[in-house]
Amino acid sequence: MRNIQFFAVFILLLYSIDTYCSAQGLPDTTALPKSKQQPKEVEIGLYLIHIVQIDQPNQTLTGLFEITMLWKDGSQSFQSQGGTPKSYTGADADKTLATMWSPKPDIVNQASNPSIQKNNLTIFPDGSVIYRYIFSADILTEFDYTRFPFDDQELRVEIQSFAYNSDQLIFIPSEKYTGISKLFRSDDWLAYPASVFAGIKRAFGYETQDRSYILYEIKLERRSQFYLLQIILPFTFFILMATCVFWIHWVSVDRRVAIVATFMLTSVAFNFLVLKYLPSVPYKTMLNAIITAGYFMGGLLIVAVIIFELFKESGRERVWDLGSKITRFAAPAFMIAVWLLIYCIFISKELQIVYLVK
Amino acid sequence: MINAKNVKIHRIYVLVLLVSTAISFGAGGCNSNPGGVKGEKYKKTSGIYGTIKVSGSTTMSNLMSLWCQGFSDIYHDTNCIVESFGSRKVPTDLVDGKIDIGMMSEPMSGNDIVDFKNAYGYDPTDIKVAINMIVVLVNRENPIDCITIDELDGIYSNTYQCQGATDISTWGSLNLEGKWQNASIVPYGRTSLSGTYDVFRSLALCDGNYKNSVKEMASSRDIVDFVSKDINSIGYCSAGYLTSGVKTVKVGKSKDNCYPPKPEFAISKQYPFTRNLYIYPRENPSKDMEKIIKEFLKYILSKDGQEAVFEAGLINLPADVISSESKKLTN
Numbered sequence: 267m268r269n270i271q272f273f274a275v276f277i278l279l280l281y282s283i284d285t286y287c288s289a290q291g292l293p294d295t296t297a298l299p300k301s302k303q304q305p306k307e308v309e310i311g312l313y314l315i316h317i318v319q320i321d322q323p324n325q326t327l328t329g330l331f332e333i334t335m336l337w338k339d340g341s342q343s344f345q346s347q348g349g350t351p352k353s354y355t356g357a358d359a360d361k362t363l364a365t366m367w368s369p370k371p372d373i374v375n376q377a378s379n380p381s382i383q384k385n386n387l388t389i390f391p392d393g394s395v396i397y398r399y400i401f402s403a404d405i406l407t408e409f410d411y412t413r414f415p416f417d418d419q420e421l422r423v424e425i426q427s428f429a430y431n432s433d434q435l436i437f438i439p440s441e442k443y444t445g446i447s448k449l450f451r452s453d454d455w456l457a458y459p460a461s462v463f464a465g466i467k468r469a470f471g472y473e474t475q476d477r478s479y480i481l482y483e484i485k486l487e488r489r490s491q492f493y494l495l496q497i498i499l500p501f502t503f504f505i506l507m508a509t510c511v512f513w514i515h516w517v518s519v520d521r522r523v524a525i526v527a528t529f530m531l532t533s534v535a536f537n538f539l540v541l542k543y544l545p546s547v548p549y550k551t552m553l554n555a556i557i558t559a560g561y562f563m564g565g566l567l568i569v570a571v572i573i574f575e576l577f578k579e580s581g582r583e584r585v586w587d588l589g590s591k592i593t594r595f596a597a598p599a600f601m602i603a604v605w606l607l608i609y610c611i612f613i614s615k616e617l618q619i620v621y622l623v624k
Numbered sequence: 625m626i627n628a629k630n631v632k633i634h635r636i637y638v639l640v641l642l643v644s645t646a647i648s649f650g651a652g653g654c655n656s657n658p659g660g661v662k663g664e665k666y667k668k669t670s671g672i673y674g675t676i677k678v679s680g681s682t683t684m685s686n687l688m689s690l691w692c693q694g695f696s697d698i699y700h701d702t703n704c705i706v707e708s709f710g711s712r713k714v715p716t717d718l719v720d721g722k723i724d725i726g727m728m729s730e731p732m733s734g735n736d737i738v739d740f741k742n743a744y745g746y747d748p749t750d751i752k753v754a755i756n757m758i759v760v761l762v763n764r765e766n767p768i769d770c771i772t773i774d775e776l777d778g779i780y781s782n783t784y785q786c787q788g789a790t791d792i793s794t795w796g797s798l799n800l801e802g803k804w805q806n807a808s809i810v811p812y813g814r815t816s817l818s819g820t821y822d823v824f825r826s827l828a829l830c831d832g833n834y835k836n837s838v839k840e841m842a843s844s845r846d847i848v849d850f851v852s853k854d855i856n857s858i859g860y861c862s863a864g865y866l867t868s869g870v871k872t873v874k875v876g877k878s879k880d881n882c883y884p885p886k887p888e889f890a891i892s893k894q895y896p897f898t899r900n901l902y903i904y905p906r907e908n909p910s911k912d913m914e915k916i917i918k919e920f921l922k923y924i925l926s927k928d929g930q931e932a933v934f935e936a937g938l939i940n941l942p943a944d945v946i947s948s949e950s951k952k953l954t955n
Contacts, residue, residue, distance in 0.1 A: 418697075432842065439705045441675060459675070459703035461692050465685055466709065466842045476842040485696060 298434055299339035299367050299393075305478075306435045308369040309336040311443025312423060312482045314460070315400065317452050322411065322545040326377045326404045327421060334398040334443035335369055342366060343393035351390045359387040359397075368397060369435060374424040374479075377404035398443075413612050414544070414551035415493035419455075421484040426477045432466045436478040439464050446484065458485040497540050498556060502601075504529055504536070505563050509597040511571055512590045519575040523568055530564040533557070552612040559604050567597065661934055662943040666698070666926035673701035674916045680727035681711045681819050682843050683756060683862040684901055688727055690932035695923050702916060710817030718906050719743045724917050726904040729756065729819030729862070744908070751903045751949050753924050755939035757863040757885045758824055758897040761848065761870045763855045768798060770874040770882035773896065776828040779811050779858060783832030795856070812847045812859035813838045820844070823899050824860050860897075864937025887939045901938070909953045918953060925950050 298306050313332040320327050344352070354362045373380065380403035388396045409419045427435050439462040446457045463481045508529035511522040537557050544553060570593055578586035676695075678688055685708035692704035707713075707723075714726030715736035732740070732748055740748045760776065762768055777784055778792035792798065796805040813834060814821040825831060841847045844861035851859040852869025859870075863885055866872065875896055876882035889895035905921060907913040923929050930940045941949065 420693075436709070439707065441677070441705055444705070458696065458700045461689075461696065461704040462706065463685065463689055463704075464707045464709075465682060467845070483693075485700070487700070 296429070297367065298430070299337070299341060305433055306337070306369075306430075307438050308435060309440040309443075310334070310369075310371060310425065310437045310480055311440035312425070312460070313443065313445060313447045314421070314457060314484055315447040315449055317450075317455060317457075317486075318402065320407070320409070320454075322409070322547060324377075325407050325409060327407050327409075328402065328404050329421075330383070330400065330402050331380075331423070332398060332400045332443075332447070333371065333425075334396065334440060335371070336394070336396050336440060336443075337369060338392075338394050339367060340393045342389050342395060344389075344391055346391040349391055351388050353389075354387045355385065359385045362387055362389075363397065366395075368395075369427060369437075370429040371425045371437070372428045373403060373405070374426050375406040375422065377406050379403075411545040411547050411551050412549065414553055415488055415490045415497075416552060416613060417488050419486045419488075421486055423482045423484075424479060425482075426479045428477070430477075432476040432478045436466070437464055437480040439480055444482065454489055456487045456489060458487065460484045493543065493553065497543065497553065501533070501536065501556065501560055502605075504532060505560055505601055506598060508564060508567055509594070509601070511567065512594045512597065515587075515590050519571065522571050526564055526567045526571065530561065530568075533560050533564060552608060555608050555612065556605070559608060563597075563601055563604070566600075570597075661927055661930045661940050663925070663927040663930050663946050666923045666928045668698055669919060672699040672916050672919050674914070676702065676704045676725060676916060676920055677723045678704060678725045678727060679707040679709065679717045679723045680714045681729040681901070682708045683729045683818070683820055683864075684708070684727040684754075686864065687754065687901075687933060687936040687938060690936055691920075691924055691929060694928055694932055695920055698923070699916075699919075702920075710815070711819030711822075712817050714904060715739060718748070718904060721906065724906055724914070725920070726906075728902045728904060729899065730823050731900075731902060732904060744906075746908045746911075748904050749909055749952055751905070751921065751925070751952055752900045752941060752945060753903050753929075753949075754901040754933040754936075754941065755887075755890055756899055756901050757890050757895060757939070758820060758827070758860055758899065759863045759866070759872045759885045760858065760860050760875055760897070761851055761866065761872050762858050763851055764869055764871045765855050766795075766800075766871070767804070768795070768800060768873055770876065770879055771798065772879060772882075773828055773830075773875070773877055776860075776875075777830060777832065779809055780813065780824075780834055780838055781829040781832040782835045783829070785830035785832035786828075787830075789830075807856045810854055810857040811835070811838045812850055812857055813840055814844070814847070814861070815840045815842055820860070820862055824897070827897055828860070863939075866937075890939055891942060921953055922950070925953075 311334045313334075314329060315332055316330040318328040318330065380401040382399050382401045385397070385399035390396075405421070405423055407419070407421060409417075411417060425437065427437065444462055445460055450457055461483045463483070465479060466476045467479050508526050511517075511525050514522065540553075540557075545551060550558075570589075574586045574589045574593075577583075577589065676692070685706065688704070688706050688708070692706065696702050696704075711726075711728040711730060714723075714728050715732060717723045718726050719739055731750060737748060760771060774786045774789040775792060775798060777786035777789035778797075781789070782791075784790060793809055794805070795807045795809055800807075813824065825834065839850070841850065841859075844865040847859040847861040848865050848867055848870055851857045852867060872885050874882035874884045877896065881894075883889040883895045885895055885897070890898040903921065903924065905913065905917055907917060909918065909921070925941075925946055930946070933940050
């Protein structure tokens with residue numbers, strides 16, 4: 267009997283608390299604003315402001331972004347002379363936002379929680395709301411460095427609403443608030459206008475919940491001039507110099523082998539020097555292939571010098587002479603062919619051999 | 625007569641031949657033709673930049689994404705804003721001027737054409753861009769090989785408008801035996817926003833109504849996902865999303881005329897659930913169409929654009945159709 271009394275008092279207490287809260291007008295911030303339009307449409311835009319760093323082995327990009335959301339909430343409309351909106355920043359914006367409904371977008375491919383740097387909430391007399399915030403975040407990437415240093419990458423940022431399904435809320439891309447910020451500067455990358463894809467997809471692991479998603483794709487092109495001028499051209503020059511051994515036939519064989527061997531050693535040293543510029547990935551990039559092909563060329567040159575010398579030693583001077591003369595042109599031509607082949611394998615979009623190798 | 629000078633010239637020829645062979649060997653590897661796609665390669669032009677706004681079919685969302693990527697690879701200063709909420713939204717978005725291009729998995733209806741003409745003063749231009757099959761799929765464990773249109777009507781509809789259709793709710797009704805005999809059929813379909821929903825209703829339900837028990841999914845990918853997990857299920861969706869967890873079923877008007885969903889049967893129209901996918905530009909191609917939109921449409925109908933169709937798992941247009949559709953851009 268006492269248990270029943272206690273239970274009845276407990277229920278009464280809960281009811282009193284609920285009634286008190288309702289009387290105080292505490293808002294339900296999860297209820298969608300009333301509107302004729304169903305589902306509720308929220309315009310959303312994403313700006314890339316800056317790329318702080320790209321962690322190649324962990325496939326993450328740390329960047330500074332700005333998200334802008336626009337929606338209409340009739341309950342926030344107010345009388346204003348001259349149509350002046352209410353504007354809040356920082357903690358004031360957070361406080362005001364906590365008392366009203368707001369879409370709660372989540373970045374699906376974030377590696378850590380975003381840290382908000384600046385925010386601004388503007389409420390217009392007609393109930394239109396704009397909330398924008400600048401934040402830094404680690405975004406998971408799927409960059410493919412196979413074509414390094416001539417690679418383009420797609421930075422994808424996917425936003426979904428985990429709080430509402432697509433019957434309740436959909437995200438509409440905002441053209442005005444999407445793109446690359448004019449402040450964007452990067453020594454390594456050129457960024458091009460973002461493409462946006464919006465739609466509905468089933469929430470992972472749910473049978474009935476569809477969610478609105480919005481996917482931003484920002485094209486990044488590596489500035490490859492540095493790698494071209496500092497690595498590829500000098501390396502090509504080394505190889506061309508090594509092929510000169512076939513022009514100096516009057517020099518003794520040991521000296522000519524020494525010249526090519528010096529090239530090989532220089533290449534090894536050069537490789538160590540450029541190693542720090544290569545992405546730490548478990549597969550071969552185009553630059554790796556160029557350097558490996560260079561070693562291969564050096565090895566072939568040494569073998570060719572020795573073989574021709576053996577012809578000379580065995581009295582077949584005509585073969586030695588003809589072989590040396592042909593190799594003067596054939597070696598650089600072979601090098602060009604190898605370079606073109608590497609280009610075709612790695613750069614050509616039609617020929618995807620490189621992915622079969624991987 | 626062979627003299628020293630001739631020998632020298634001969635050697636130079638040999639060297640030139642060696643060099644050119646080596647270079648052409650290297651460069652020759654760059655050419656390939658995935659999927660045997662016909663058509664001319666897209667020719668780049670100058671002064672193309674800006675944003676292309678698109679909305680429409682979820683079936684075409686993957687394809688549009690590939691086209692946008694390909695186009696922005698050629699013209700870096702271009703981008704797309706694509707909303708894939710279904711074909712139904714396209715006519716109003718076009719009339720409201722919200723988009724440059726609509727993508728539809730069915731032709732625009734008569735009323736929508738009238739609305740468009742009232743708004744702009746000219747008829748909408750329908751450009752066929754790909755061929756799509758609606759495939760009927762079951763779990764890979766399911767032994768069924770062929771299904772007829774009246775059987776599909778019996779499974780999916782409650783109106784049975786196709787000739788000979790009656791209610792079908794168990795796999796036993798489709799002559800499956802053993803553990804399948806009494807197993808209930810769980811039908812999956814698309815939501816009413818989708819063009820696939822309408823096309824399937826028209827072709828498989830003879831314009832009847834869907835049963836309430838059909839589970840509606842937001843995308844083709846979802847249907848494939850659920851059918852691969854549910855052994856008793858059946859689904860229909862756009863081809864191009866299939867995985868190893870599901871298998872497609874041959875479809876025909878009768879058991880004697882069942883055809884698998886293969887490109888050759890789609891082009892010959894022997895496979896009954898074949899449809900064209902369309903693009904509807906807002907502007908009139910023969911008048912003042914924006915250069916970026918015109919070039920984008922040319923790109924879609926080029927060899928490069930049709931390779932993207934192949935990549936998206938859809939069927940490329942035959943050469944004669946590409947030619948006739950391309951004429952719509954120049955007339």
